[in-house]
Amino acid sequence: MRVIILFLIFITCSQATAQVLHHEMVSSQGGAVVTPVGYKVNYTIGQSVIGTASNGFTIQQGFQQSNWGSIIKNNNNTITTTAFPNPFVETISFAFSSSPGETINVVVYDILGRLIHSVTLPNESNKIKLNLSWIPSAEYLVKLTSGDYEYSTQIIKN
Structure with a gap:
């Protein structure tokens, strides 16, 4: 029984495909939130990982590709x-x-x-x-x- 379950999992996973991201993509989703203490958090989903913080306490984390x-x-x-x-x-x-x-x-x-x-x-x-x-x-x-x-x-x- 374990062999059959493992075989089905293998077949299912091997047939799965992922979304293709193109180099032209800037970001696909994202937003911004201000926390109760005043920190602004920007987030996105796309390609290249970035994350920085500045003296103004803006925190950026996500996946962006710069142009x-x-x-x-x-x-x-x-x-x-x-x-x-x-x-x-x-x-x-x-x-x-x-x-x-x-x-x-x-x-x-x-x-x-x-x-x-x-x-x-x-x-x-x-x-x-x-x-x-x-x-x-x-x-x-x-x-x-x-x-x-x-x-x-x-x-x-x-």
């Missing part, structure tokens, strides 16, 4: 841009192979796509220095623009 890869792939500049050091602790610098313009617009987004910081910095000898000592340790997307120049990259704050 940053497609944004970063669109860097079609003749100007080579280097971010250093990356990961950084307080300040991160960007060096340009040639001048993208007199001023550089810098926009920083968190992993949820929220605007964290926006500033216009002067281009000094094809370098800019950005002080982000006040943001929590996490991954961020930085977008640099000036005239026809547009560049996006991922930075990591330690």
Whole structure:
């Protein structure tokens, strides 16, 4: 009798199929809850596992896939841009192979796509220095623009 039950379980399990997740999926389900003490918890179900916490006590846990890869792939500049050091602790610098313009617009987004910081910095000898000592340790997307120049990259704050 045990053999028959095990055989039926094997046949049933071997015929089961799972949902196929595609790389285009951002998330399939999710939501947000505020706990009685004021913590906000965001959750999703999709692909790549993430989880972070910030000084504002926002806790994120779930499965998400960032679209940053497609944004970063669109860097079609003749100007080579280097971010250093990356990961950084307080300040991160960007060096340009040639001048993208007199001023550089810098926009920083968190992993949820929220605007964290926006500033216009002067281009000094094809370098800019950005002080982000006040943001929590996490991954961020930085977008640099000036005239026809547009560049996006991922930075990591330690």
